[in-house]
Amino acid sequence: xxxxxxxTSTATVITPYELLEHWQGHRRLTRKMxxxxxxxxxxxxSIGGMRPFSELxxxxxxxxxxxxxxVQTGKWKKFGxxxxxxxxxxxxxxxxxxxxxxxxxxxxxxxxxxxxFREKDLAFGQWEGPVHWIIFYWIDNEIHHRGQGYVYLRxxxxxxxxxxxxx
Amino acid sequence: xxxxxxxTSTATVITPYELLEHWQGHRRLTRKMxxxxxxxxxxxxSIGGMRPFSELxxxxxxxxxxxxxxVQTGKWKKFGxxxxxxxxxxxxxxxxxxxxxxxxxxxxxxxxxxxxFREKDLAFGQWEGPVHWIIFYWIDNEIHHRGQGYVYLRxxxxxxxxxxxxx
Numbered sequence: 454x455x456x457x458x459x460x461t462s463t464a465t466v467i468t469p470y471e472l473l474e475h476w477q478g479h480r481r482l483t484r485k486m487x488x489x490x491x492x493x494x495x496x497x498x499s500i501g502g503m504r505p506f507s508e509l510x511x512x513x514x515x516x517x518x519x520x521x522x523x524v525q526t527g528k529w530k531k532f533g534x535x536x537x538x539x540x541x542x543x544x545x546x547x548x549x550x551x552x553x554x555x556x557x558x559x560x561x562x563x564x565x566x567x568x569x570f571r572e573k574d575l576a577f578g579q580w581e582g583p584v585h586w587i588i589f590y591w592i593d594n595e596i597h598h599r600g601q602g603y604v605y606l607r608x609x610x611x612x613x614x615x616x617x618x619x620x
Numbered sequence: 621x622x623x624x625x626x627x628t629s630t631a632t633v634i635t636p637y638e639l640l641e642h643w644q645g646h647r648r649l650t651r652k653m654x655x656x657x658x659x660x661x662x663x664x665x666s667i668g669g670m671r672p673f674s675e676l677x678x679x680x681x682x683x684x685x686x687x688x689x690x691v692q693t694g695k696w697k698k699f700g701x702x703x704x705x706x707x708x709x710x711x712x713x714x715x716x717x718x719x720x721x722x723x724x725x726x727x728x729x730x731x732x733x734x735x736x737f738r739e740k741d742l743a744f745g746q747w748e749g750p751v752h753w754i755i756f757y758w759i760d761n762e763i764h765h766r767g768q769g770y771v772y773l774r775x776x777x778x779x780x781x782x783x784x785x786x787x
Contacts (some may be wrong), residue, residue, distance in 0.1 A: 459635045462736030465632045469625045472633050475756065500667065501774030567631030571772050585633050589642065590784075596760050597783055600767020607668030616764055617757075 469570060470473060470619055472585070473562050476592050477555065478619030483513065484551055485614040486602050490512040492544050498605055503507055506605055507547060511540065516591045518554050521561045524569065532577035635738060639752070640729050643759050644722065645786030650680065650762055651718055652781040653769050659711050665772055673772055674714060676765040678707065683758045686720050688728045690743060691736065691751055699744035 458464065467475070487495065487510060496507045515533055523529040526539075541547040567586055576587040607612040625631065634642070638716045654677060656664065663674045682700055690696040708714040736751055773780040 458730060458732060458734045460637045460730075461640055462637065462734055463632050463635050464737070465630050466636055466639050467633050467756075468630050469633055470627045470629065479760070500633050500771050501777075503774055505772065549662050561624070563625060563627075565625060567625045570631070570633045585638070589634075593646070593760075593763050594783065596763040597767040597770075600764040603732045603764075604670065604768050604771040607670055610668075616761065 455600055469562070469565070469567060471590065472570075472602065473558070476588070477558065479592055479599075480551075480555060480558075481620050482614060482616070483510065483599050484548065485549065485618070486606070487544065487548055487597055489606055489611060489613055490544070490602075491609070491611075494605075494609060495544050495547070496607065497540075500605060500608060503601060506602045507541070509602065510547060510551070513591070513595045514550060514554055516594065518557060520576065520587070520591060521558055523574070525561050525564055528576050529575065532579065550567060554613065635736060636729070636732065639737075639755065640725070643755070644725065646759055646762055646766075647718075647722060647725075649781060649783070649786050650677070651715065652764050652785070653766055653773075654711065654715055654718065656773055656778060656780055657711070657769075658776070658778075661772075661776060662711055662714070663709075665776065667772060667775060670768060674708070674771045677714060677718070678770065679764045679765065680716060680758070681721055682762065685724060687743065687754070687758060688725055688739070691755065692728050692731055694741060696742065696744050699746065 457472050486506070490498075490506055494505075496505055499505050519530055519534075570588075572584055573582065574584055574587065575581050576590075580587065580590070582590075603613045603616075644695075653673070657673055661672075663672055666672050686697055686701075708717050737755075739751055740749065741751055741754065742748050743757075747754065747757070749757075770780045770783075
């Protein structure tokens with residue numbers, strides 16, 4: 454067998470811009486999910502005592518928005534500090550907030566040094582790991598809770614957007 | 621700003637073995653989810669006409685098991701071909717099948733060439749993209765459907781394992 458990999462290989466699996474596209478692709482799908490919810494159900498519907506979908510979306514925003522500043526600068530606030538003071542009250546406001554974060558991520562990304570993804574940091578002063586691990590946690594957390602939103606929509610008799618559709 | 625990245629940078633965000641650990645970490649959490657389900661509910665419980673959790677787990681297995689052969693060899697069968705012929709009927713059988721796939725992934729991984737992750741391929745003869753994209757699709761699909769399982773468990777009054785616990 455030729456060219457097999459060792460456990461210490463630093464070969465590139467994905468590049469910085471592929472990670473950006475991976476995340477923004479998922480974020481486009483989450484945006485479609487927000488749109489798919491009826492205006493009221495977005496803020497009220499729940500199963501098994503879990504949070505309404507709007508609350509889950511605010512969690513994604515509260516990780517991504519201050520998180521990108523932490524990734525860029527290495528300076529972190531405590532999780533939740535000052536981020537939820539003005540909570541969107543309507544679907545339109547939530548989508549607007551979502552789009553602001555989309556822009557912010559795109560603006561900050563080119564300012565992250567290539568080495569930064571492999572540096573260790575303490576996200577929000579409490580989660581320790583390499584920066585790539587921190588960012589993947591946010592993405593995976595979004596996929597995870599969005600999956601809950603799929604059950605909410607199905608339970609409401611609404612067809613959710615296709616999981617593979619990230620366009 | 622020094623060391624900013626360009627869109628064409630091939631800097632390493634994660635290495636082949638970090639991707640393996642990322643996947644197996646998620647798979648450990650999925651295993652805990654299988655264990656958390658009552659034996660019968662694992663195969664029967666559903667919300668909104670969605671599949672029981674056992675069916676979702678079989679989808680993960682049917683992607684990962686033949687998928688790893690495709691990643692390694694570049695040879696793909698059609699999705700679902702011959703993989704579900706012997707479907708586990710009990711939680712114990714499902715966990716055993718799960719553990720076999722865990723071993724298989726660990727065994728195949730070192731035989732994947734470093735360049736392979738960046739090659740384009742046609743997964744299961746129908747999904748085209750770089751191999752890293754194919755593997756992330758399987759991981760994300762697992763996170764997504766596992767998130768549904770969290771709603772099932774909460775709805776049954778059962779506390780699911782913590783999302784961050786991949787140990």
